[in-house]
Amino acid sequence: MRKIAAHYLITSDRLLNSAVVSLDDEGVITSVEENVADIDSLCGVEFYNGVLIPGMINCHCHLEYSYVKGMIPAHKGLPVFIDTIIDIKKRNEVSDEQKSSLADIWDHVMYNEGITAVGDHNNNDYVYSVKKKSRIHYHSFVELFDMDGKTAEETFSWGLERVKTSLQYGIEATISPHANYTMEERLIRLTGGEDVLPDGRFADGLCSVHFKESEVLGGPEERRLILNSISANRTGVLLVHCIYATEEDLSAARDKFGDKLTVVPCPLSNLYIEERLPDIQLMKRMGLRIALGTDSLSSNTVLSMVEEMRCLQEHLNLPLPEVVKYATENGAVALGIDDWAGTIEVGKKPGLVLLSDVDMSNMRLKAKSKGRRLI
Numbered sequence: 154m155r156k157i158a159a160h161y162l163i164t165s166d167r168l169l170n171s172a173v174v175s176l177d178d179e180g181v182i183t184s185v186e187e188n189v190a191d192i193d194s195l196c197g198v199e200f201y202n203g204v205l206i207p208g209m210i211n212c213h214c215h216l217e218y219s220y221v222k223g224m225i226p227a228h229k230g231l232p233v234f235i236d237t238i239i240d241i242k243k244r245n246e247v248s249d250e251q252k253s254s255l256a257d258i259w260d261h262v263m264y265n266e267g268i269t270a271v272g273d274h275n276n277n278d279y280v281y282s283v284k285k286k287s288r289i290h291y292h293s294f295v296e297l298f299d300m301d302g303k304t305a306e307e308t309f310s311w312g313l314e315r316v317k318t319s320l321q322y323g324i325e326a327t328i329s330p331h332a333n334y335t336m337e338e339r340l341i342r343l344t345g346g347e348d349v350l351p352d353g354r355f356a357d358g359l360c361s362v363h364f365k366e367s368e369v370l371g372g373p374e375e376r377r378l379i380l381n382s383i384s385a386n387r388t389g390v391l392l393v394h395c396i397y398a399t400e401e402d403l404s405a406a407r408d409k410f411g412d413k414l415t416v417v418p419c420p421l422s423n424l425y426i427e428e429r430l431p432d433i434q435l436m437k438r439m440g441l442r443i444a445l446g447t448d449s450l451s452s453n454t455v456l457s458m459v460e461e462m463r464c465l466q467e468h469l470n471l472p473l474p475e476v477v478k479y480a481t482e483n484g485a486v487a488l489g490i491d492d493w494a495g496t497i498e499v500g501k502k503p504g505l506v507l508l509s510d511v512d513m514s515n516m517r518l519k520a521k522s523k524g525r526r527l528i
């Protein structure tokens with residue numbers, strides 16, 4: 154059993170002062186106290202200078218692209234980005250072992266910073282061994298796009314095999330469409346779950362799709378193609394990026410998916426590729442659930458949820474408890490793991506993270522603010 158204390162604690166969007174969290178040997182929270190006197194000198198209590206938050210939830214990543222770090226120039230827009238990554242994949246100069254060992258390194262980096270769960274897109278099997286031994290909870294979104302020489306039905310069947318492989322490794326997995334500009338409509342409808350294979354197989358569970366990431370690539374049909382193709386029966390729908398999503402786009406999504414919908418900006422990646430952030434104020438006004446992702450190292454220099462929060466604070470002046478909620482509770486709800494993760498509550502096992510070097514008088518993350526896993 155451990156007792157951990159700090160001057161501040163943020164859970165959901167609430168700020169507690171002088172808090173002590175007790176946990177059993179399994180990391181399950183047994184009590185949360187606030188306004189505790191003499192908090193830095195209690196017997197049997199570990200005291201930390203900073204802010205305690207729950208383990209963070211990275212709702213959008215492609216761990217398998219960790220080897221692409223630094224290979225794609227910033228600020229060139231999505232079309233150039235996609236062409237470059239296709240070229241890198243074609244050249245195939247990095248072995249699966251190297252890719253896997255880089256993914257492994259970054260998995261550890263994420264864990265140590267305090268990331269507890271990741272919604273991770275993949276379509277290669279080599280990352281499953283990394284995810285299997287990781288202490289992070291992964292949900293694999295098997296991401297499909299048109300494949301040379303394959304029909305939509307064949308590609309979809311291939312994706313279902315990838316899901317099976319992930320499940321054999323003990324990692325939750327579901328099928329998802331990549332984006333409307335890389336897929337014919339039949340494949341989007343199969344991967345979204347609106348169409349069913351003749352033998353009765355179909356996509357269900359969580360769905361995560363890149364949406365409105367580029368004005369050029371998505372085109373005027375993007376909203377119809379994506380939103381009409383994803384079944385309202387999916388257990389949750391993550392619309393990732395939404396950089397160019399209008400009120401009409403987001404209303405249509407909300408009308409179809411209701412409370413199953415989460416929007417997932419990836420601030421640093423959005424700036425890296427498109428030099429633009431999604432309209433977070435609009436998302437807030439519409440009452441949408443906002444979670445955050447790091448995206449991959451092909452469009453980011455780090456996989457750090459603290460850096461994503463800091464970026465949002467810097468550009469939008471949002472209070473710290475609000476961005477912490479995006480990075481923790483909202484992500485846990487989006488990935489369907491809020492029964493054990495995302496908030497510091499009795500009975501949950503969310504992990505415990507210390508944010509250090511925070512400007513508490515202004516409630517802002519600073520350049521040197523860091524996240525460190527305590528539990």
Ligand SMILES: [Zn+2]
Pocket residue numbers: 213214215274363393448449
């Ligand atoms: Zn992505």
